[in-house]
Amino acid sequence: MTQTTTRHGGALLTECLVAQGVKRVFCIPGESFLAALDGLRDSQVEIVLARQEGGAAMMAEATGKLTGRPGVAFVTRGPGATNASAGVHIAFQDSTPMILFVGQVASDQRDREAFQEVDYRAMFGPLAKWVAEIDRADRIPEYVSHAFHVAQSGRPGPVVLALPEDMLSGPAEGKAVPAATLPSGMAADQDIQEVIVRLAKAERPFVIAGGGGWSARACEALGRFAQALDLPVGASFRCQDYLDNRHPNYVGDVGIGINPALAKRIREADVILALGARLGEMTSSGYTLLTPPVPAQSLIHIHADPSEIGRVYRPDLALVAQPGPAAIQLAAAAAEGPRRPWRAEARADYEAWQVPQETPGTLKMERVVAHLNEVLPDDAVLTNGAGNYSAWLHRYYRYRGWRTQLAPTSGSMGYGLPAAIAAKLHDPGRDVVCLAGDGCFQMVSQEFATACQERANVVVLISDNGMYGTIRMHQQRNYPGRPSGTALVNPDFAALARAHGGFGATVERDEDFPAAFAQARQAGLPAIIHLRMDPAALSPRMVLERVD
Structure with missing residues (x-):
């Protein structure tokens, strides 16, 4: 029989974070979560003090990008939460795993518009994958475990958990849950084969890579897959590190200020594989590179969120899968195909675009x-x-x-x-x-x-x-x-x-x-x-x- 220990909610919360592998949290201290700060004091979790909650949340979001695991921030109620919302919005649009803990008024003061009271479910609902408030200390392990699963599963994103002050400071019984167990994110083998068949038959194929759920191994696989089928690969907006830019199949960034030659090539493609990219406004040049709702190009869309597929563009082939695991599957299944002038020409366009255009001033x-x-x-x-x-x-x-x-x-x-x-x-x-x-x-x-x-x-x-x-x-x-x-x-x-x-x-x-x-x-x-x-x-x- 498992023996439980009694301590305050902040200590139990810290134990749950340690069980999830959290090494560092970013915060602006607040009286609404003093018990959490007290719990962190006796742990090996490093506390990084930011100067404003927006900065703390952005640091946590960047940590999520770097590690693929949720970055964690703590902020106080009211103004602290509203300041931190900028980082939550970034995590949502960037598909970054992140968890924001927000102090909350004591439970016996709720719904009185108490000092700095905010309804966080209403506030963060459009900005986060999941928003909840932990009302009972013995449920901290359950909520934290669920938060780490939600933040990392499917399309990654931010989770917000509100922490009532009396819940954190009161006695807590419970045991930390082991680290989140995540689905593989892989696609069905027959769907992977169909993707390869369609790209191999295409005369003017194009790959747009982006979104969340990638890894160094997946990016290396993307390069091997593109090389095997001689596919030009463009990076969606601000995803230029998904393929080494020196790679012969990398042909540029599909974002703001796109190379006009690259934009023309995407419009002229006969098959486009959107691998993880949402094909949002920035990547689609204001929804002009592909025309909604039915693009002229045959669209293959691989995305971790089924609600994203068909949201703007109707695909001819759709796969619900994490782009990273899917890229690894594609590389493993792809056989060497014929070489295409199309890819080489796209690379030449990129190299020409790299030649600096001189601008005014003594410092350029x-x-x-x-x-x-x-x-x-x-x-x-x-x-x-x-x-x-x-x-x-x-x-x-x-x-x-x-x-x-x-x-x-x-x-x-x-x-x-x-x-x-x-x-x-x-x-x-x-x-x-x-x-x-x-x-x-x-x-x-x-x-x-x-x-x-x-x-x-x-x-x-x-x-x-x-x-x-x-x-x-x-x-x-x-x-x-x-x-x-x-x-x-x-x-x-x-x-x-x-x-x-x-x-x-x-x-x-x-x-x-x-x-x-x-x-x-x-x-x-x-x-x-x-x-x-x-x-x-x-x-x-x-x-x-x-x-x-």
Whole structure:
């Protein structure tokens, strides 16, 4: 007979997290979950203190991306939860396993609009796979086990669990449940064979890879499968590290600012395999590469969520399976097929697109990214949030390995720095470089203090053009010569780094960047390089002729 022990709910919750393999949690402390903090104190689980709940949630989301297991964050009720919602939204749109624990008012105060009381089921319902509140301490093991199963099964995503204060602090009897047992996610063998037959018969096949549920082994299998059938592979929006960009079958990213030659090729394809990709707005170029609801191309859609299949596009063949396991099955079943000029031409289009297009200014983002390509090792992790600066990164950087790109498909500004911190804490031996715009960085600039406290020596490259550049770019297109509400007056970012105890440098010319970057990498400290850019360089293809 199993013997149970009596302790408070926070201690039992910690035991459940340890049983699930959690090594690190990100949080902003709050009085609503003091018992959970007390339980964590006596465990081997590391607590990383962020500076704002959005940063903590983004760090947890990035950890989920890196490990394939749920990243965990704790935040307090009310404002803490609303701040953290940004990270939950990222996890949902990026199909990332994540669990957010939120403190809640005591159960005897519910439904009185008590201090900071929120109905989390209503609030997070559209943003999470599952939202629940644990009313009884003896059910903590059940709820935590279910949360880890839900977050990782099918299409991965975020789970939110609310923790009433009195439930956590009161006595708790129970025993932690062992780590989640997950389904294989594999497809039926006959369906795998049918996919291969259809692609082998196609004259102009194309693969779009993306979504959640991948692994390093699956990405390697994707390369072998594509090579066997001579298939061009495009990466869905911000999934460019799913196939080594040097691989002869990689032909570019299917996202914002897509290579026009690549877009034309996708429209002309006769068979498209969407392997894990949702085919959302960004990947489909506003639903124009494939026309809904019945695309001109024959569509094969492999996705872990059956409700996603047929949501926008009717497929000719549909498989409910995790894309990673399916890629491994496809590689194992594919026999060497004939070579196609189609694939080679697509690769040539990609190589031509990689040739830098010169932009204005004495410091050019295309040359910054070219230097990163030259000096960073294959396993370096590059992170970014949202902003027009990322267009140079997506176009010119060559990702060489799985999980070397951390970027939000939700388009969330501020993501890059928290993600970089999470990546550095996860693997301190790897180079981690965050690219951010001046507006993007200032949404989370306080997290640089977290990097310094945790000795996470990330390198942050801040592209400063004195504006919210993406919005200014759209203004130029839609209301030329009429800028409004986009100008920024920025601080000395290098001085900010030094004020926190980090390394700071300012660069205004191309020739000065290599030395500054080398010093930042060698400093052994969190570092900021303040890149003073010409505001006329709005994107790799758009120049602002008149700056007001």
